[in-house]
Amino acid sequence: MAKRLNDVDPEFSSAFDSMLAEKREVSADVDAVVRDIIDHVRVEGDVALVDYSRRFDEIDLTATGLEITSAEVDQAVETVETQTPDALEALRIAHDRIEAHHRRQLPESRTYKDAAGVILGDRWTAVDSVGLYVPGGLASYPSSVLMSAVPAKVAGVKRIVMVVPAPRGAINPLVLAAARMAGVSEIYRVGGAQAVAALAYGTKTIAPVVKIVGPGNAYVAAAKRQVFGVVGIDSIAGPSEVLVIADANNDPEWIAADLLAQAEHDTAAQSILMTDDAAFADKVEAAVAQQLATLPRGNIAGESWNVFGAIIVLRSLDQAPALADRIAAEHLEIATANADELAERINNAGAIFIGAHTPEVIGDYVAGSNHVLPTARSARFSSGLGVFDFMKRTSILKLDAAALEELGPTAMTLARSEGLEGHRRSVELRLGGSR
Amino acid sequence: MAKRLNDVDPEFSSAFDSMLAEKREVSADVDAVVRDIIDHVRVEGDVALVDYSRRFDEIDLTATGLEITSAEVDQAVETVETQTPDALEALRIAHDRIEAHHRRQLPESRTYKDAAGVILGDRWTAVDSVGLYVPGGLASYPSSVLMSAVPAKVAGVKRIVMVVPAPRGAINPLVLAAARMAGVSEIYRVGGAQAVAALAYGTKTIAPVVKIVGPGNAYVAAAKRQVFGVVGIDSIAGPSEVLVIADANNDPEWIAADLLAQAEHDTAAQSILMTDDAAFADKVEAAVAQQLATLPRGNIAGESWNVFGAIIVLRSLDQAPALADRIAAEHLEIATANADELAERINNAGAIFIGAHTPEVIGDYVAGSNHVLPTARSARFSSGLGVFDFMKRTSILKLDAAALEELGPTAMTLARSEGLEGHRRSVELRLGGSR
Known part of the structure; x- marks a missing residue:
């Protein structure tokens, strides 16, 4: 049974804070282990990959x-x-x-000349190569392959490398089919921190890439954090979550199903219902219990719902935006009469699903938007995966003698005020050394 | 004297590789120390800030x-x-x-309805609050305050917090004036890993922020890396660098001054000249030596030039783009007859300065573009600071019953293929449960 928070309760504020502070993942301190793995791969290359794969994935890569x-x-x-x-x-x-x-996300390079005669530009180009981490085993989802490979392809990345662990040799053929469809260039059957190390530093078989994206377990996350700088990385993914804001004018079954769709991912997933109607909340809760009974992944979903699930009952949904901004959910469903207006008032969410006919699941698979979204409240500062993640922006500047004449003296003044005489001279010489 | 690489030399390729692999910073392993500092600040709050400031900055914050x-x-x-x-x-x-x-960089939120009747959108909003780290002492540059605070303001960040260490109480008044000018909301005299910890977790005096940006020493960099996830961070800055591609039709004095402007930042800075004319290279080298003699920061610049400086002589500048892409310089000056064309052929650079009248220094101060740019070859995968760093994108989806009718079955098929029956049901219930 999910926890129930009610804003008429004097303890509401502290209960809400506790919910936000809740750790849903034991962040095992795997840094030292991961550092060893990375060092080993840097030194031994493919041999280390063979070693670790034998140990962790029970597969003989030499075969x-x-x-x-x-x-x-x-x-x-x-x-x-x-x-x-x-x-x-x-x-x-x-x-x-x-x-x-994702084609519509492609940023435009722009150049303009301003009043001082300075040409300024922002030029977007694709990164040269990218490594996509794809989890193995049960969480090896073909849809996730599309979600990372397609934006890379659209961005114009020339070399798209995928790594996927093959525990006891098993690989989901649909994952390989998705990779083929999306234009992945190379695929290696290796996972864990060792795969991240190989992508970052390269081995004899795997040439290094420029950026690594994709979710993984604690070892993968720690490895990405450690190689950040050597290569670019996307954000560190945590367990999935949904916040559903719904008024009483909804089918409780639909809402219950949405909460469970999220909960079935992982016992650490979190599903939250926010409503202004306690009786509706009761109905949803009853529907959750009933649907759980027949859900194949009912034990996972049930544990998630019982441990991390929450129902927040508010006097008015007018308060929902402020609370939703603090939760900053990866997925936010709004099924209320004024859903559009409510959506406008919420700033922090990975993705917003508006109206009762927009279950989050549509975004997981076929809407066309990306399902790799910021978790663990990071929607406060980061965005879902997109073409931007596979591109970078180069600043362009071009002055002629006249423009330099106009701006140069200001630059010289600032250089001097910062004690950087060499900076000043670089301009002064061009202005004839006369100032 | 800078090293000289010549592409007619059979050793050129390995010498070039060595140059790229060169470590310009001793990356001291400060992780454990920083972890302690962060933990201490989380537990003790302001008291810890007072302690560390007394110890590291010789200042009594209680006074x-x-x-x-x-x-x-x-x-x-x-x-x-x-x-x-x-x-x-x-x-x-x-x-x-x-x-x-930076106003021109503001991304547009967009929404459209596609052929299937699905409304898709990308909505950009500012992060709520941001912490700007500003180094103290000699490297406390007012221009850098503008470069991080102005894009934050333009992005629409409501709360802009600045931290700056005050060694023995000293603060550059121009830094404070720049902060005022740019609309910084709060300023605290604290630096180091302790300041980063305070910004990430909050103390009684300093409310936590959502994202932390700005350069700092090894402790600051390690702290940013460790709090990444709790808050967003920008990239980790390394020593500055410039690559100047110049043909013989240049004043050697100008080019020498540009190389030294970069070198005077830091003994770990790097200045590289790439040219197709060995005699011109000699002239530049001579000019560097001569200018060094009178440069106030000549000892710093000289050490940088002697240890990390390089002159690369090519048979033809036609080879420059491929090599420049591998260097992926923070700053790239192109002073050649075909500068525009050459610039088009180079993908990896933080900023490109085109033509002999565009010294990099103009970009440091007054051009209007940002001077916080990717270092240490990270221009291969990241971009200079901009309004994007202070915003995030929320994905918007909205389907009506007809659109769900059209897309739902495909989502159900994929959900089933991934073994996520709960996902399937969330769609199925809305389609009348008939499939």
């Missing part, structure tokens, strides 16, 4: 090879075409929609 | 107060108005140009 060859991917695609053609077709629809949406 | 009050800033502005009115005026010009340029 299988580190790279998943194009022929193996062909085979996987064939398997999928035969066994689950509907899934392949659905993946294709999702791919095309994700591609279409 | 001076932690906050630099508005009255103190008034006083600093008055001092500057009296003593260096020209510097204040120059700072104002710089401020206005930086503001004008």
Whole structure:
């Protein structure tokens, strides 16, 4: 049973604070272990990858090879075409929609000349190469492959490398099919901190990349943090979460299903309902209990809901925006009469799903928007994955003699005030040394 | 004397690789120390800040107060108005140009409805609050205050907090004047890892912020890395660097001055000249030696030039783009006949300065573009500071019943293929449960 918070309760504010402060993941201190792994990969290269894969994934890479060859991917695609053609077709629809949406995100390079005659520009270009981390085992989702590979492709990244652990040799063929569809250039069957190290520093088999993105376990997260600087990284992903703001004019079954869709990801996931109607909250809670009974991943979802689930009952949904901004949910569903208006008033959310016919799940798969979104309240300062993550902006400046004549003296004054005479001279010489 | 690389030399490729691999900073392992400092600040709050400031900055914050009050800033502005009115005026010009340029960077929120009837949007909003780290002592530059505070203001950040260490109580009044000019909301005289910890976790006096930006020493860098996730951070700054691509049709004095302007920052700074004319390279080298003799920071610049400086002589500048992309310089000056064309062919650079009348120093101060740029080859994957760093993008989705009818079945197929029955149900219930 989820915790219940009620804003008429004098303890509401402290209960809300506690909820925000709740740690949903034990952040095991794996830094030292990860540092060793990274060092080992830097020194030993492929040999270290073979060692760790034998130890952690129970696979002999000297037998299988580190790279998943194009022929193996062909085979996987064939398997999928035969066994689950509907899934392949659905993946294709999702791919095309994700591609279409992300194309619209492409930033425009711009250059202009200002009144002083200075040409200023911001030029966007793709990073040269990127490494996509894809978790193995149960959490190896083909949809996530599309969500990271497609924006990279749209951004114009030339070399897209995917790493995916193959515990006991197993790889989801649909993951390989998704990689093929999205234009992934190379795939290696290796995971964990060792895969991150290989992507950052390179080995004989795996050439280094410029940026690493994608979610992983605590070891992967720690490794990404440690190689940050050597390569770029995206944000560190935590357990998934949803905040559903719903008034009484909703089918409790629908809302319950949305809460459980999030909860079934992980026992550490969090589903929160915010409503202005206690009776509606009761109905949703009853529906959750009922749906849990028949949900295949009911034990996971149940634990998530019981431990981290929450129902927040407010006197008025007018207070919802301020509280939602503090929660800064990865996913925010708004199913109220004034959903659009409420959405406008909320600043912090990874993605907002407006109206009762926009379940979050649509965003997970086929809407076209990205499902890699900021977790653990980081929507306060970061954004979902997009083409921006695979591009960088170069500043362009161009002055002629006249423009330099106009701006130079100001630069010289500032250089002197900062005690940087060499800076001053670099301008002075060009102005004839006369000032 | 800078090292000389020549592409006719059979060793060129390995010499170039060595240059790229060169560590210019001893990355002291300060992680454990920083972890202690952060923990201490989290537990003890202001008391810890007082302790560390006494120890590291030789200042008694219980006497001076932690906050630099508005009255103190008034006083600093008055001092500057009296003593260096020209510097204040120059700072104002710089401020206005930086503001004008960054306004053009503001991303537009966009929403559209696609053929399936799905409304998709990307909505940009400012982060609520930001902490600006400003180094103290010699490297306390008012221009850098503008470069981080102005984009934050333009982005729409409501609360802009600045921290700056005050070694033995000293603060550069021009830094405070710049903060006032740029609209900084609060200033605290504290630096180091303790300041970063206070900004991330908050103390009684300093409310926590959402994102921390700005350069600092190894302790500050390590602290930013450790609090990443709790708050957002910008990239980790390393020593400054310039790559100048110049043909023989340049005044060697100008080019020498540009190399030294970079070198005078720090003994770990790096200045590289790339040219297709060995005789011109000799002239530049001679000019560097001559200018060094009279440069106030000549010992710093000289050490930087002798240890890390490099002259790369190529048979043809046609090879420059590929090499420049590998160097991925923070600052790239191109002073050649075909400078525009060459600039187009280079992807990796923090900022490009085109033509002989665009010394990098103009970008440091008054061009309007940002001078906080990616160092240590990180221009391969990251961008200079800009309004984007102070904003985040929220994905917006809205479907009506018809759009859900169209997309829902595809989402259900994918959910099932990923073993997420709860996801499937969330859509199925809305489609009448009939599929």
